[in-house]
């Protein structure tokens with residue numbers, strides 16, 4: 001039992017902090033922030049930044065050395081994710097976290113050899129095509145289909161994917177489709193890597209209430225070679241489930257919550273126009289202390305999870321639990337932050353008199369999805385109860 | 394960083410859990426709640442034989458030289474088994490106070506006896522004001538010759554009925570923090586004890602001192618230096634009560650899951666209802682967070698580091714979350730656990746007793762608020778960041 005970073009872990013954290021401090025200057029922040037994008041940065045900057053992450057060796061640091069990885073323990077990855085979130089840095093998404101992790105675990109040798117080096121250099125952007133208009137939490141209801149062309153062995157994909165984050169900037173899609181409608185719902189699904197430049201791929205836009213634009217992807221007779229199938233034919237459900245574990249682990253990071261806490265502490269500690277400080281209000285003090293305790297619990301959950309991985313203990317439902325704690329805590333901060341800002345709370349980014357650049361209001365809108373998307377609160381409660389606590393389905 | 398139990402620690406927890414499971418039957422535990430001593434002397438001796446009474450003492454005092462963290466695991470297991478013992482009064486309060494501040498003669502006399510399970514001791518700190526501050530201490534020690542004469546009323550004194558001696562905090566001078574610990578034999582003339590009836594059978598007592606004669610060598614630590622010792626005693630108590638609450642929560646969750654899997658209504662186990670499942674996940678979520686916070690607090694104090702932030706966080710969280718968890722556990726059990734012969738009630742009561750000890754949730758949050766305003770970096774802890782420069 002050791003709650004401290006080793007000297008080497010501490011040095012790594014200091015190095016990542018220095019990197020992010022150097023790269024994300026106030027000028028960069030002003031120039032490249034873009035509230036019209038899901039990641040809150042311009043796509044061009046996100047892509048350029050991801051290459052810098054690659055060059056600095058931060059992508060794939062936990063992968064085996066035979067694939068060019070850094071062979072570092074999960075604690076290092078947790079530290080990196082933590083810092084990236086704290087700095088609200090661009091590019092910490094599926095493209096460097098769970099898609100390549102799933103590829104590493106489940107892809108063919110040829111896929112790994114051809115794609116992972118490019119992932120590691122930060123060259124590739126991905127979108128994940130699971131959800132469809134009629135297949136949300138019940139993903140096994142998906143209908144987009146791929147039919148094998150017996151002449152070539154290629155698969156021809158037709159159908160619609162919805163809520164497709166960052167599809168407009170993706171080089172590849174990680175797409176689940178039905179390959180055998182006669183099989184039971186969870187079987188008969190296969191997973192394909194789809195080159196987004198192929199003919200028949202079309203992307204449409206939907207404005208979100210958070211202010212950024214989301215996408216949907218249509219596939220019309222898109223021809224994908226069999227070599228781009230991940231896992232066995234009709235065994236895609238297992239790939240999806242494996243990848244979801246990686247996804248939850250990557251999302252269950254502490255940094256965001258730590259940032260929310262520190263920002264709120266700083267804001268409440270600052271003297272206001274009338275000479276008072278929020279921090280001198282006992283009700284505010286009590287709320288901040290409660291939030292700090294929840295924040296500390298979140299931090300410990302994150303590093304507990306990393307420790308379990310580092311010890312090879314293969315956490316399962318613990319990952320979902322850590323994600324639940326992180327997201328519930330982040331939402332609590334969103335709400336508390338807005339309340340503490342009082343009449344300034346609803347002032348939007350760019351408004352005269354907006355406090356904290358209107359970020360708190362933006363985040364209150366944006367992170368609404370924490371409650372229901374990818375490991376949403378209620379679905380996660382089901383998962384933990386059934387998989388972790390052994391309650392009957 | 395490695396937030397997992399190592400082999401030895403996992404062993405200690407497992408064997409303590411095994412002990413706690415078979416040590417006493419629920420019927421015997423209930424009988425002990427009505428007993429004046431509140432614990433079973435034979436069981437305490439067995440615990441001492443396992444080395445638990447001396448787990449935090451150095452070997453030269455008959456201890457095993459392990460630390461607070463290991464003690465926390467034992468306390469968690471005892472909480473899980475609802476095993477009453479004088480561990481808190483004798484080891485956590487008096488033992489560690491003597492180890493920290495006692496004279497060599499006091500340590501050499503008492504610590505080996507505690508470790509062997511032969512001596513029960515306790516401390517007397519709280520008074521009718523109920524709050525945990527130095528200003529609340531009204532008990533007064535007047536100089537009388539080489540010694541003192543002590544008068545005052547102390548409340549919530551753990552295991553006073555069984556204790557051979559009581560170490561009492563009293564005012565020793567006019568200055569605000571002029572407080573001193575005095576060790577007084579329980580049979581001293583002028584000392585009277587009265588049992589309080591508390592939830593979970595906690596053996597809490599009122600102890601009154603009516604002009605009790607106290608010799609000079611009864612002082613523990615330096616005269617006038619009592620309050621910092623009291624603060625550290627409370628901190629250790631808080632961290633370890635947080636660990637006990639984790640054990641209480643674990644037992645309540647285990648009972649609940651077992652019941653949810655087996656109780657059939659509407660033709661199916663109630664655990665298949667989503668409302669029940671979500672309750673269970675929330676219990677497990679809160680328990681896990683409480684456990685990590687408690688582990689951290691015990692580890693820090695065990696390493697001799699400043700642990701105010703960590704202990705206060707652990708105790709504040711557990712004092713609210715675990716009683717709430719036991720209420721949810723009863724929700725899922727329904728009527729069956731409303732009856733005394735169902736074991737869940739043991740935990741329902743123990744949770745509120747533990748939550749109230751060594752500073753309740755409000756006390757801990759007040760301490761944290763003080764830290765937040767007085768020493769922000771310490772409040773944020775050693776893993777804090779600095780806000781990025783772009784966050785103007």
Ligand SMILES: Cc1cc2nc3c(=O)[nH]c(=O)nc-3n(C[C@H](O)[C@H](O)[C@H](O)COP(=O)(O)OP(=O)(O)OC[C@H]3O[C@@H](n4cnc5c(N)ncnc54)[C@H](O)[C@@H]3O)c2cc1C
Pocket residue numbers: 127128129130131132135136137138162163164165166369372373374376377378379382667
């Ligand atoms: C910002 C954002 C980004 C996203 N990015 C992607 C992406 O990149 N790729 C992708 O494939 N998808 C993406 N999604 C879709 C996301 O995965 C879905 O929102 C999620 O799967 C839930 O589906 P749904 O929203 O259709 O809700 P539904 O499944 O229709 O559920 C509606 C409500 O009912 C509840 N519910 C449903 N079933 C149960 C049950 N069994 N028990 C209890 N409650 C239940 C849900 O919790 C939810 O509250 C994104 C969504 C958002 C909002």
